[in-house]
Amino acid sequence: MTRHFLTFVAVCGLAGCGALPFGGPSGAPSVPVLTPGADTLRPLARPGARATGLGQRGQTADTLDTTSPAERAAAQAVDVTGGALLGETLASLGSPTEQGFWLRTGLVTRVTQGRVERVDGSGAIRVELRPSGAAPGAGSQLSLAAFRALGAPLTELLPLRVLSE
Secondary structure: HHHHHHHHHHHHHHHHHHOOOOOHHHHHOOOOOOOOOOOOOOOOOOOOOOOOOOOOOOEEEHHOOOEEEEEHHHHHHHOOOOOEEEEEEEEEEEOOOOOOEEEOOOOOOOOOOEEEOOOOOEEEEEEEEOOOOOOOOOOEEEEEHHHHHHOOOOOEEEEEEEEEE
16 A cells, blocks of 8 residues: 555656656647638538628628617717716627617616716717616626717727716
8 A cells, every 4th residue: 555655656746847758848749830821721601601790791880780860860969968977887889789879787777868978078979778787887888879879999998978867
């Protein structure tokens, strides 16, 4: 029993030092990492399959945002003097398939009307404030139509002031 224990301790000690071929950094095999080039074969799309995401053959922000010019004008016609400040948030793009002007945030606990203002003062719009169920400081999601009405890049994290009406 003692001999087996000593053998076990010796093997573990050698493995920790990297002296055995199966242990430690010196025993790790060197694996080349290849970066695909223009000549790399790519899988073909299935016949009859349609593109479902944004991209080269997918949908664009223009095709996903179905709000009318009248709806955009109504969202942008906002009185910036009233309303109670609920807080500030960083907003990312919400689901582009959910239409309308909305902000999903932890700053509200029920659906209500409100407005968001860019912290830099470059725009404000009316939105439906939707509860996210997250903590107030957890960040928010802003609709595609709202991002576009504020003139913000869709990949930006947008600092916003959130106000209730």
